[in-house]
Amino acid sequence: xxxxxxxxxxxxxxxxxxxxxxxxxxxxxxxxxxxxxxxxxxxxxxxxxxxxxxxxxxxxxxxxxxxxxxxxxxxxxxxxxxxxxxxxxxxxxxxxxxxxxxxxxxxxxxxxxxxxxxxxxxxxxxxxxxx
Amino acid sequence: xxxxxxxxxxxxxxxxxxxxxxxxxxxxxxxxxxxxxxxxxxxxxxxxxxxxxxxxxxxxxxxxxxxxxxxxxxxxxxxxxxxxxxxxxxxxxxxxxxxxxxxxxxxxxxxxxxxxxxxxxxxxxxxxxxxxxxxxxxxxxxxxxxxxxxxxxxxxxxxxxxxxxxxxxxxxxxxxxxxxxxxxxxxxxxxxxxxxxxxxxxxxxxxxxxxxxxxxxxxxxxxxxxxxxxxxxxxxxxxxxxxxxxxxxxxxxxxxxxxxxxxxxxxxxxxxxxxxxxxxxxxxxxxxxxxxxxxxxxxxxxxxxxxxxxxxxxxxxxxxxxxxxxxxxxxxxxxxxxxxxxxxxxxxxxxxxxxxxxxxxxxxxxxxxxxxxxxxxxxxxxxxxx
Numbered sequence: 001x002x003x004x005x006x007x008x009x010x011x012x013x014x015x016x017x018x019x020x021x022x023x024x025x026x027x028x029x030x031x032x033x034x035x036x037x038x039x040x041x042x043x044x045x046x047x048x049x050x051x052x053x054x055x056x057x058x059x060x061x062x063x064x065x066x067x068x069x070x071x072x073x074x075x076x077x078x079x080x081x082x083x084x085x086x087x088x089x090x091x092x093x094x095x096x097x098x099x100x101x102x103x104x105x106x107x108x109x110x111x112x113x114x115x116x117x118x119x120x121x122x123x124x125x126x127x128x129x130x131x
Numbered sequence: 132x133x134x135x136x137x138x139x140x141x142x143x144x145x146x147x148x149x150x151x152x153x154x155x156x157x158x159x160x161x162x163x164x165x166x167x168x169x170x171x172x173x174x175x176x177x178x179x180x181x182x183x184x185x186x187x188x189x190x191x192x193x194x195x196x197x198x199x200x201x202x203x204x205x206x207x208x209x210x211x212x213x214x215x216x217x218x219x220x221x222x223x224x225x226x227x228x229x230x231x232x233x234x235x236x237x238x239x240x241x242x243x244x245x246x247x248x249x250x251x252x253x254x255x256x257x258x259x260x261x262x263x264x265x266x267x268x269x270x271x272x273x274x275x276x277x278x279x280x281x282x283x284x285x286x287x288x289x290x291x292x293x294x295x296x297x298x299x300x301x302x303x304x305x306x307x308x309x310x311x312x313x314x315x316x317x318x319x320x321x322x323x324x325x326x327x328x329x330x331x332x333x334x335x336x337x338x339x340x341x342x343x344x345x346x347x348x349x350x351x352x353x354x355x356x357x358x359x360x361x362x363x364x365x366x367x368x369x370x371x372x373x374x375x376x377x378x379x380x381x382x383x384x385x386x387x388x389x390x391x392x393x394x395x396x397x398x399x400x401x402x403x404x405x406x407x408x409x410x411x412x413x414x415x416x417x418x419x420x421x422x423x424x425x426x427x428x429x430x431x432x433x434x435x436x437x438x439x440x441x442x443x444x445x446x447x448x449x450x451x452x453x454x455x456x457x458x459x460x461x462x463x464x465x466x467x468x469x470x471x472x473x474x475x476x477x478x479x480x481x482x483x484x485x486x487x488x489x490x491x492x493x494x495x496x497x498x499x500x501x502x503x504x505x506x507x508x509x510x511x512x513x514x515x516x517x
Contacts, residue, residue, distance in 0.1 A: 002263070002267070006263075010263065030380075031263075031264060037376075037381065056282075056385070057278040057279070057281045057282045057285075057379075057385060058278065058281065059270075059274045059277035059278050059281065059329045059330055059331075059332075060327070060329065060330040061269065061270065061271055061273075061274045061277075061328075061329045062326070062327045062328055062329065062330075063249075063253065063271065063273070063328050063329070064253075064269060064271065065250065065253045065254045065257050065266065065269060065271050066250040066251055066253065066254040067254070067269075068269040069250065071269065074269050076268060076269060076270045076274055076278070078278060078379055078380060078385075085380075086380040086381070087264070087380055088261075088264060088265045088268050088270055088378070088379065088380055089268055090268055090269060097330075102281065102282075102285055113267065113268060113269075114269070123267070125267065125268070
């Protein structure tokens with residue numbers, strides 16, 4: 001899990017879905033980068049990603065990592081948002097995992113991701129839900 | 132650049148080695164390689180290890196291993212490229228010997244994974260993914276490969292049965308390898324009915340948690356000829372490495388392993404070889420889908436043909452291109468930092484004609500492919516008898 005400072009510094013991208021758009025080639029990087037992977041440009045403007053996207057691929061994790069024991073089985077999906085940026089998220093509110101499909105439309109919602117015991121940090125971020 | 136040969140290999144039995152520590156397994160493999168080579172001093176030690184810090188709380192392995200071998204004073208370095216750390220240890224030592232900086236180098240890999248529980252081991256392996264934007268959400272390594280498998284299946288019609296055939300074949304080979312972690316006969320139905328880990332991957336699609344170490348001794352080819360006696364001299368003909376994005380989110384095509392393709396192109400170019408020149412290969416089957424995708428990326432089969440090839444037995448010991456005669460990561464075990472070194476040990480044994488019951492007939496050119504993370508790095512070596 002992440003230390004408080006490490007979680008805190010990611011708030012803009014994790015909580016508000018802020019990404020960087022390269023002013024040279026227009027490529028959107030999420031999370032924001034210092035060098036554009038498209039053209040190696042270094043000038044960016046901040047954009048906020050839409051919450052609409054589709055499932056690129058997915059899996060149902062039956063053996064979860066430390067910190068997610070109570071949540072298994074977890075559906076994890078790679079979601080491509082309208083702007084073209086992709087993000088790894090959990091897929092929530094799906095009663096039957098066998099109904100998940102590549103290409104399925106989803107929407108990102110602000111959710112709790114994990115917590116560190118009874119007294120530690122609670123980590124928030126986004127999960128996808130069926131659109 | 133000088134020609135470089137492998138003059139010694141050292142393997143120990145792998146498994147859940149509860150009676151042994153990282154330092155003891157490393158040292159036993161190193162001693163085995165030095166004895167096989169017939170040398171008692173080295174000019175350089177490299178050690179590939181993914182995460183001794185998280186697995187046993189020990190960093191600064193370079194100092195520790197030289198010390199354990201009774202060789203304090205010898206230059207040593209620990210290198211890391213997740214599960215490809217072992218091959219990186221060879222590549223860096225190869226460069227130093229080829230450049231003439233040193234003559235004899237001891238190349239090693241080690242991982243002691245069972246001193247932590249399964250959850251912590253899964254977490255530690257997950258650090259080879261993008262920690263803040265993949266692992267944060269609860270994805271695991273089987274999960275990342277499951278996501279690639281899903282795309283490969285959608286794109287090419289690859290089936291769970293074809294993936295299971297990889298597991299069956301590698302376990303059959305592992306039965307012939309005394310150093311393998313598992314000596315199990317596994318059928319396709321066994322794989323398909325095993326516990327789901329990350330759909331569509333089952334438990335028997337996944338390589339295990341393993342304690343293990345492996346070692347090599349390399350030297351300039353003239354020294355190798357002096358020391359070889361009647362044994363064949365095995366030259367490092369090509370070494371290629373490439374990286375790819377660490378996160379799957381940043382890859383355009385998840386049905387391909389671009390780092391494997393690039394590392395192979397570079398190794399083939401350096402060696403002056405093509406895929407059809409390879410007689411035997413050890414590839415990174417951390418999951419069954421990985422063997423299918425790497426055999427395509429290495430050019431043994433066309434895109435989408437890796438699954439059918441596995442099912443038809445083309446990669447079996449007596450197939451067109453025997454893949455993972457050692458049992459692969461699946462059966463031999465996958466102590467991550469040691470895997471790349473052990474792959475080279477197997478190919479050297481094959482090229483020397485010393486692979487026992489799993490000997491591939493007339494093997495004179497062999498290849499190893501070792502992958503880091505979910506394909507974020509890959510290293511290919513091509514070896515040949517000269």
